Amino acid sequence: MGSVRQIAQEIVDREGGYVNDPDDPGGATNFGVTIHTMRRLGLDLDRDGSITSEDVRRLTRGQAIEIFLEHYFTRPLIAELPAGLHATVFDMYVNAGANAVKILQQLLVDMGYTVAVDGALGPHSLAAARAAYRISPDDMVNSYGIARRNYYFRIADRRVASRKYARTRAGGKGGWIKRAEEFIAPRYHLTDDQFKARTRQWV
Numbered sequence: 001m002g003s004v005r006q007i008a009q010e011i012v013d014r015e016g017g018y019v020n021d022p023d024d025p026g027g028a029t030n031f032g033v034t035i036h037t038m039r040r041l042g043l044d045l046d047r048d049g050s051i052t053s054e055d056v057r058r059l060t061r062g063q064a065i066e067i068f069l070e071h072y073f074t075r076p077l078i079a080e081l082p083a084g085l086h087a088t089v090f091d092m093y094v095n096a097g098a099n100a101v102k103i104l105q106q107l108l109v110d111m112g113y114t115v116a117v118d119g120a121l122g123p124h125s126l127a128a129a130r131a132a133y134r135i136s137p138d139d140m141v142n143s144y145g146i147a148r149r150n151y152y153f154r155i156a157d158r159r160v161a162s163r164k165y166a167r168t169r170a171g172g173k174g175g176w177i178k179r180a181e182e183f184i185a186p187r188y189h190l191t192d193d194q195f196k197a198r199t200r201q202w203v
Contacts, residue, residue, distance in 0.1 A: 004079070007087050008068045011094050014179065015064075018057050023161040028053040031064035032094050041067070068094055076101065077121040082133040084141055088183035092148055095179070101125070103147050108132060138185070145184030152176040153198065160203065167199050 015032030026034040038059070039051045045058040072093045073079055073086075081089060085104075092100035098119030105117040105125055113128035133140045156166040156176075166174045173181075173195055181189045190198065 004069065004073060004086060004090075005065070007090055008065045008073070010087075011068060011091050012061055012064050014091070015094070020053060020056075023164070028056040030056045030059045031061055033059055033064045033067055037067070037071070041071070077126065080121065080126050081129055082137070082140075084133065084137050085129065085144065088141060088144055088148070091179070091183070096151070099151065100148075103151055104129060104144060107143055107147050142184045142188055145180055146188060148183070149177060149180035149190075152180060156199075156202065163199075163202050167195075167202065171196065171199075 012031045015029070018028070018030040020028040026036065028035040033056070035051065035053060035056050038055055042051075043055060043059070043063075044051050045055040068090075073090050076093060076098075078086065078089050078093060089100055089104060092103065101121055102117050102119045105115050105119075108115050108125065108128045109117060111132055113132065115125045115128050116122075129140075152166050156163045164174065165176045167177075168174050172192070173190070177190070177195070
């Protein structure tokens with residue numbers, strides 16, 4: 001695994017450039033940074049007194065990397081997790097905010113640890129994550145990736161407009177599913193037949 005900065009650079013590369021998809025609740029986004037994040041951070045890049053899609057367009061790749069390192073890795077305490085979990089949880093935090101931590105916490109609860117599923121990493125969650133990781137690092141990373149994939153499936157089950165992120169028009173794995181599977185061992189990837197069976201009920 002590369003450095004945390006390398007991980008952030010890879011996240012930016014996955015996210016791509018400017019988009020403003022009406023089906024995406026995040027709204028205008030550039031390099032994975034949403035207009036909501038820019039408003040929260042007060043990033044009025046054109047200095048016109050309001051933060052609009054034009055400010056999102058002006059965001060640079062370097063600025064996005066620094067935002068992710070500070071506000072999506074250091075401040076949420078992902079940096080305090082075992083290093084082997086950094087890439088997958090960091091990437092998910094950029095993609096889904098505090099839900100990335102909730103997925104981890106629910107996984108720990110399912111493993112028998114007593115932690116609150118509140119989306120915030122505190123002493124109990126961190127201690128449980130370290131303990132679980134010590135027992136079986138690979139299983140922990142793979143289990144998180146599978147839980148993340150299931151999270152995406154549940155969103156697409158509930159929200160028709162989001163299905164295009166989980167399944168391509170041709171019926172194959174969409175960006176969400178491919179992204180989750182980047183962080184799990186190939187033996188846990190869904191086969192094409194398994195994926196089609198899982199999504200068969202979608203219109």
